[in-house]
Amino acid sequence: MAKLTDLTISQALDGLKKKEFSATELNKAYIEAMESNRSYNAYILETPEKALEQAKASDERYQNGSARALDGIPLGVKDLFCTKGIRTTACSHILDGFVPPYESTVTSNLLNAGATFLGKLNMDEFAMGGSNETSYYGPAVNPWKAENDSRDLVAGGSSGGSAAAVAANICAGALGTDTGGSIRQPSAYCGVTGIKPTYGRCSRYGIIAFASSLDQAGPIAKDVRDCALLLKTMAGHDVKDATSADVTVPDFEAFLGQDIRGLKIGIPQEYRVDGMSADVIKYWDKGIEMLRARGAEIVEVSLPHTKYALAVYYIIAPAEASSNLARYDGVRYGLRVDGEHLDEMYVNTRSEGFGKEVKRRIMIGTYVLSAGYYDAYYLKAQKVRRLIRDDFQRAFEKCDVILTPTTPTPAFPIGDKSMQENPLTMWLNDVFTVSVNLAGLPAMSLPAGLSESGLPLGLQLIGRAFDEGTIFKTASALEKDMAFKGVK
Amino acid sequence: MAAMIIETENNKWEVICGLEIHCQIISESKMYSGSSTEFGAEPNTHVSFVDAAMPGMLPTLNEQCVRQAVKTGLGLNAKINKYSEFSRKNYFYADLPQGYQITQFQHPIVGEGFVDVALEDGSVKKIGIERLHIEQDAGKSIHDLDPCMSFIDLNRAGVGLMEIVTKPDFRSPEEAGEFLKKLRSIVRYLGTCDGNMDEGSMRCDVNVSVRKVGEDGYRTRTEMKNVNSMRFVMQAIENEAKRHVEVYEAGGTIEQETRQFDPSTGKSKVMRKKEFAHDYRYFPEPDLLPLQLSDEYIDGIKKDMVELPDAKRERFVRDLGITEYDARILCENREVAEFFETAAKGRDAKKVANWMMGDFFAMLNKNALRISESPISPENLGMLVDLIAKDVISGKIAKDVFEIMAETGQAPDKIVEEKGLKQVTDTGAIEALVDEVIASSPENVASYKAGKNNLLGWFVGQVIKKSQGKANPAIVNKMLSEKLAQ
Numbered sequence: 001m002a003k004l005t006d007l008t009i010s011q012a013l014d015g016l017k018k019k020e021f022s023a024t025e026l027n028k029a030y031i032e033a034m035e036s037n038r039s040y041n042a043y044i045l046e047t048p049e050k051a052l053e054q055a056k057a058s059d060e061r062y063q064n065g066s067a068r069a070l071d072g073i074p075l076g077v078k079d080l081f082c083t084k085g086i087r088t089t090a091c092s093h094i095l096d097g098f099v100p101p102y103e104s105t106v107t108s109n110l111l112n113a114g115a116t117f118l119g120k121l122n123m124d125e126f127a128m129g130g131s132n133e134t135s136y137y138g139p140a141v142n143p144w145k146a147e148n149d150s151r152d153l154v155a156g157g158s159s160g161g162s163a164a165a166v167a168a169n170i171c172a173g174a175l176g177t178d179t180g181g182s183i184r185q186p187s188a189y190c191g192v193t194g195i196k197p198t199y200g201r202c203s204r205y206g207i208i209a210f211a212s213s214l215d216q217a218g219p220i221a222k223d224v225r226d227c228a229l230l231l232k233t234m235a236g237h238d239v240k241d242a243t244s245a246d247v248t249v250p251d252f253e254a255f256l257g258q259d260i261r262g263l264k265i266g267i268p269q270e271y272r273v274d275g276m277s278a279d280v281i282k283y284w285d286k287g288i289e290m291l292r293a294r295g296a297e298i299v300e301v302s303l304p305h306t307k308y309a310l311a312v313y314y315i316i317a318p319a320e321a322s323s324n325l326a327r328y329d330g331v332r333y334g335l336r337v338d339g340e341h342l343d344e345m346y347v348n349t350r351s352e353g354f355g356k357e358v359k360r361r362i363m364i365g366t367y368v369l370s371a372g373y374y375d376a377y378y379l380k381a382q383k384v385r386r387l388i389r390d391d392f393q394r395a396f397e398k399c400d401v402i403l404t405p406t407t408p409t410p411a412f413p414i415g416d417k418s419m420q421e422n423p424l425t426m427w428l429n430d431v432f433t434v435s436v437n438l439a440g441l442p443a444m445s446l447p448a449g450l451s452e453s454g455l456p457l458g459l460q461l462i463g464r465a466f467d468e469g470t471i472f473k474t475a476s477a478l479e480k481d482m483a484f485k486g487v488k
Numbered sequence: 489m490a491a492m493i494i495e496t497e498n499n500k501w502e503v504i505c506g507l508e509i510h511c512q513i514i515s516e517s518k519m520y521s522g523s524s525t526e527f528g529a530e531p532n533t534h535v536s537f538v539d540a541a542m543p544g545m546l547p548t549l550n551e552q553c554v555r556q557a558v559k560t561g562l563g564l565n566a567k568i569n570k571y572s573e574f575s576r577k578n579y580f581y582a583d584l585p586q587g588y589q590i591t592q593f594q595h596p597i598v599g600e601g602f603v604d605v606a607l608e609d610g611s612v613k614k615i616g617i618e619r620l621h622i623e624q625d626a627g628k629s630i631h632d633l634d635p636c637m638s639f640i641d642l643n644r645a646g647v648g649l650m651e652i653v654t655k656p657d658f659r660s661p662e663e664a665g666e667f668l669k670k671l672r673s674i675v676r677y678l679g680t681c682d683g684n685m686d687e688g689s690m691r692c693d694v695n696v697s698v699r700k701v702g703e704d705g706y707r708t709r710t711e712m713k714n715v716n717s718m719r720f721v722m723q724a725i726e727n728e729a730k731r732h733v734e735v736y737e738a739g740g741t742i743e744q745e746t747r748q749f750d751p752s753t754g755k756s757k758v759m760r761k762k763e764f765a766h767d768y769r770y771f772p773e774p775d776l777l778p779l780q781l782s783d784e785y786i787d788g789i790k791k792d793m794v795e796l797p798d799a800k801r802e803r804f805v806r807d808l809g810i811t812e813y814d815a816r817i818l819c820e821n822r823e824v825a826e827f828f829e830t831a832a833k834g835r836d837a838k839k840v841a842n843w844m845m846g847d848f849f850a851m852l853n854k855n856a857l858r859i860s861e862s863p864i865s866p867e868n869l870g871m872l873v874d875l876i877a878k879d880v881i882s883g884k885i886a887k888d889v890f891e892i893m894a895e896t897g898q899a900p901d902k903i904v905e906e907k908g909l910k911q912v913t914d915t916g917a918i919e920a921l922v923d924e925v926i927a928s929s930p931e932n933v934a935s936y937k938a939g940k941n942n943l944l945g946w947f948v949g950q951v952i953k954k955s956q957g958k959a960n961p962a963i964v965n966k967m968l969s970e971k972l973a974q
Contacts, residue, residue, distance in 0.1 A: 081544075082543060082544045088543070090543070095543065098543065100542070100543070101537070102537055102542070104544060204544075204546060205544065205545075205546055206544040207544050208543045208544045209543075209544065209775075211774075212774035212775050213774035239548065240546060240548060241548075242546065242548050242549065242775060242776050242777055243774075243775065243776075243777060319771060320771075320774055322578075322769075323576050323578050323587070323588050323769070323771070326578060326580065326586065326587020326588055327541040327543070327585060327586050327587050329580065329582075329587060331582050331640070332540055332542075332585060333542070333543075342581075342582055342638070343580075346580055366769065369578070369770075369771050370767055370769060371767050371769075374769075374770075374771070
């Protein structure tokens with residue numbers, strides 16, 4: 001029999017139901033893998049006792065025939081999700097020792113479905129970053145290495161720990177969040193599958209806010225089916241989040257393997273940008289051919305305002321963040337560095353508690369909202385955001401789903417000079433993903449193949465709002481044809 | 489009432505004033521969380537994770553607060569905006585857990601309206617309302633419990649507020665005072681705010697400027713924060729206007745600034761100069777969707793509206809025939825008006841009004857009672873008026889009965905019965921008393937017959953006295969006149 005940690009979630013559920021192994025055995029296998037792969041720095045907090053305790057309860061339910069949808073499945077949770085009684089820090093020094101007395105809605109949904117939590121996963125501080133290097137706990141390490149190159153590569157970000165953990169088989173599946181590409185980009189870099197659902201599909205209650213109008217939770221998993229399984233449980237209307245949508249959650253799994261003949265696949269020409277690697281173009285074209293071969297219709301679409309998406313994103317996201325992060329003031333929880341008076345305590349606490357990238361974004365956000373600059377930056381950005389949304393609306397009059405690369409390049413080495421010196425270079429990695437968040441649409445990244453240097457590359461499928469189903473349908477076809485093999 | 493004019497040697501200055509009033513909304517729970525709004529609880533016992541701005545917590549809008557704001561808007565004759573938006577007002581303070589206040593900025597829930605204010609000289613002034621928006625209150629910082637620490641109480645954090653902004657329509661302190669009284673009356677009628685300035689459930693910021701009489705446009709204004717009584721508001725306007733005039737007359741300029749009013753001196757001092765003004769960095773609140781109200785929703789609230797003081801006053805004058813002055817006083821407070829209406833039902837409302845304006849209010853004042861605590865029920869007050877009208881008791885006896893009612897809460901008919909205070913109208917019994925008095929005072933009878941007519945009053949008094957106040961004065965009068973004429 002294959003190693004338990006090699007199984008996908010659906011395979012593991014199968015084995016559990018057939019009593020080929022117990023939930024405790026499955027969790028023990030993952031705990032062992034987690035503990036012997038600490039070099040990836042994927043987990044910043046391991047909770048094996050909790051997982052085993054939960055697994056025991058799962059086993060009882062399997063015994064008495066009351067097993068739930070994800071009973072006994074060991075997951076890793078991005079440290080942005082508040083987990084009751086388990087330290088939650090958003091990988092920031094400023095939330096040192098913070099233990100939430102409440103559970104986020106998404107993690108609560110998973111717990112209710114019987115999932116077990118192995119621990120909290122590494123991420124960029126407050127989800128701000130594209131390489132997991134802004135984490136207070138140091139970068140997660142990509143399980144992939146380039147051929148003939150021993151350097152450690154970034155796992156991507158911000159959900160770097162989540163993608164690395166899934167790729168390294170040290171969890172069965174992971175939770176991520178995506179504000180500008182934070183699920184899809186690390187999924188692409190680590191050769192795994194991740195979906196950011198439609199804005200409003202998953203409740204944001206209990207997820208530490210970065211940019212409220214863009215943040216969405218989603219799964220990162222070993223394959224498309226596992227994403228469907230996880231998302232089905234995570235999603236749903238929540239009265240505690242005014243922006244969560246009161247729409248029914250379909251059975252995403254039912255879309256897998258459906259015929260895609262006649263489906264219209266949109267290809268946006270504007271996504272052929274400078275600096276895109278030849279490999280990326282190769283796999284994009286390959287994806288197009290595969291879908292055409294299955295009878296899908298390829299149509300050209302235009303998303304003319306895409307070129308402004310990064311600029312708009314780097315105004316709106318920091319603006320919201322600058323306000324969302326005001327609550328970390330040392331008064332009620334987390335880090336406090338005392339001062340002579342209140343203002344000094346604020347300055348001391350926030351100077352020491354926040355990292356460089358977070359400070360940069362707070363400053364940008366504060367600036368663009370300031371009197372005299374608001375109209376030129378924030379207001380203008382909101383207008384362009386509407387144009388970007390309109391672009392997609394028009395495109396979806398001509399097609400059912402859009403196919404693009406996820407990132408312009410594969411993963412880069414940790415500590416890469418050009419990225420460190422110029423944050424704009426780092427931000428360019430989000431060029432294909434941010435517009436989706438600005439438009440509130442669902443999008444998935446799935447592995448397409450390896451670059452010449454042997455690193456995974458991802459393709460992105462973008463769907464209509466609340467039409468994750470078509471994404472799953474198309475992705476399952478592509479996944480089959482690409483026949484991508486995991487790490488090692 | 490005339491505008492307040494400050495005259496100097498060379499100039500006449502006119503006072504310009506506008507108010508911003510924060511009214512705490514009456515609601516079961518806070519604006520964006522389920523915590524209780526109960527006043528006076530132990531510190532930090534009504535604080536949810538949302539109120540404390542714990543990581544990942546989200547606000548959800550309390551529909552009851554929206555309803556209260558719409559109701560108040562209708563009470564201010566204002567336009568209800570079917571589309572409104574929430575915004576964040578960003579600033580750091582220890583009693584503001586989120587680091588921002590969720591308020592409304594560009595799109596408030598209520599737009600322009602007006603309030604008619606009656607002035608002492610009988611004229612009515614229309615005061616324009618600029619807008620009403622809803623927002624959350626901050627917590628309380630307590631700095632005087634410890635020499636080196638401050639304490640924070642978050643019970644108030646997140647309680648719903650309505651901020652009502654007037655147009656700069658006030659031309660004297662009195663106008664502002666009368667307006668606040670009227671506003672308080674309206675929100676209390678509607679049950680949307682307690683209107684207690686001393687408890688802080690109604691708080692007032694005062695904007696003042698002056699200009700030369702005849703001058704167009706407005707000069708620079710200064711703002712005084714949290715002036716917490718009507719008297720202080722009037723004092724603040726007067727003193728600040730005088731200060732402006734002094735500065736201008738001395739050749740100086742007034743700078744836009746925020747000032748702190750000191751109730752002990754009646755003066756204000758600079759709190760914050762314009763260059764240190766906060767930049768609040770307003771932007772739309774991404775955690776709450778824009779608020780969209782349907783016509784049905786607004787109409788439903790309209791249907792639910794109580795009769796407001798102006799309408800009630802007009803009706804009392806028109807249908808019940810009481811004076812404009814009495815109606816105004818009786819209608820200032822909803823409970824008083826309702827008490828009056830119950831007491832006046834089916835009888836001479838004017839007489840009931842007289843009783844209320846006189847003995848009844850005096851009794852409440854003397855005992856420091858609110859109308860809801862009155863020992864005399866409106867039904868019993870009405871009955872007392874009936875007893876007089878039906879000649880069961882005299883007006884004089886009624887005063888005694890009223891005293892007993894105030895003490896015991898008993899019904900007047902029962903008191904009259906028990907104490908045997910029923911007026912004597914039996915002519916036989918009265919005749920005996922009349923004869924007795926005439927027989928016992930021959931000198932006075934002689935003087936009367938000699939033309940000293942004003943002695944009749946003395947005779948009447950004697951007879952009434954003998955009857956222990958119970959003889960019907962009209963009958964006594966008539967009988968005495970007849971007998972003495974013989």
